[in-house]
Amino acid sequence: MAHRAFKDTLYPEFARVASALASPRRLELVDLLAQAPRGVDALAAESAMSAANVSQHLQVLKRARLVASARRGTSVIYRLAGPDVVALWLALRRVAEERLPEVERLHRDAMGGGGEPLARDEAARLIKLGHAVLLDVRPPLEFQAGHVAGAISVPLDELEGRLDELPRDRRIIAYCRGAYCLFADEAVALLRKHGFEAERLDGGWPEWLVEGRPVRTDGGAANMAASRLRTV
Numbered sequence: 001m002a003h004r005a006f007k008d009t010l011y012p013e014f015a016r017v018a019s020a021l022a023s024p025r026r027l028e029l030v031d032l033l034a035q036a037p038r039g040v041d042a043l044a045a046e047s048a049m050s051a052a053n054v055s056q057h058l059q060v061l062k063r064a065r066l067v068a069s070a071r072r073g074t075s076v077i078y079r080l081a082g083p084d085v086v087a088l089w090l091a092l093r094r095v096a097e098e099r100l101p102e103v104e105r106l107h108r109d110a111m112g113g114g115g116e117p118l119a120r121d122e123a124a125r126l127i128k129l130g131h132a133v134l135l136d137v138r139p140p141l142e143f144q145a146g147h148v149a150g151a152i153s154v155p156l157d158e159l160e161g162r163l164d165e166l167p168r169d170r171r172i173i174a175y176c177r178g179a180y181c182l183f184a185d186e187a188v189a190l191l192r193k194h195g196f197e198a199e200r201l202d203g204g205w206p207e208w209l210v211e212g213r214p215v216r217t218d219g220g221a222a223n224m225a226a227s228r229l230r231t232v
Helices: 003-021 024-033 040-047 051-063 083-099 101-111 120-129 140-145 156-165 183-193 205-210
Strands: 067-072 075-080 132-136 146-148 171-175 198-200 215-217
Touching (some): 003 024, 003 051, 024 040, 024 051, 024 075, 024 083, 040 051, 083 101, 083 205, 120 132, 132 146, 140 146, 146 205, 183 198
Antiparallel strands (some): 067 075
């Protein structure tokens, strides 16, 4: 194949992936699927879209091989096609953070001055020493699909009624869906109000996962290897 013909055939394939991601709504679906596989109705409820619109967006992502589906009983469950898709989503976000000052401004305004999050390396060190516990405040479905190894699951909407389950002699490090999820910030504010020493983790489940840190999945697998994603 001639050089020009090769390029003319190759680059449209790359553009398929870029085109599939060129929608704020589809990016939100990717972000949700990075937490756990879901059906159309569950995605519609989380994203405030109609089921019809969710289905259309999922088909675009599926044609680009970014999501896959499987039938479970009478339902069709969608998932990201692989951990490389999570890494691609996080890489896209990093570029936007570095190039678009609006991203940092919007994030800062949404955080409401809650202070700097705790670095993941420092969190891992404190947990290993037994000085802190990790609190997952995502919905149960997401925790069951995959979570940081050793984390305690207390969904945000249950937290106030379950404070007595948390230790008061250690720091509480809350995490949720990632850097742009506010569940952990709300959890930290509530915990501090009730006298806990609490802070949010920098990032969340996807960031921890792609760095190859210890995790548990619904199959019970620990220490999921994701080191090959670090170059994405």
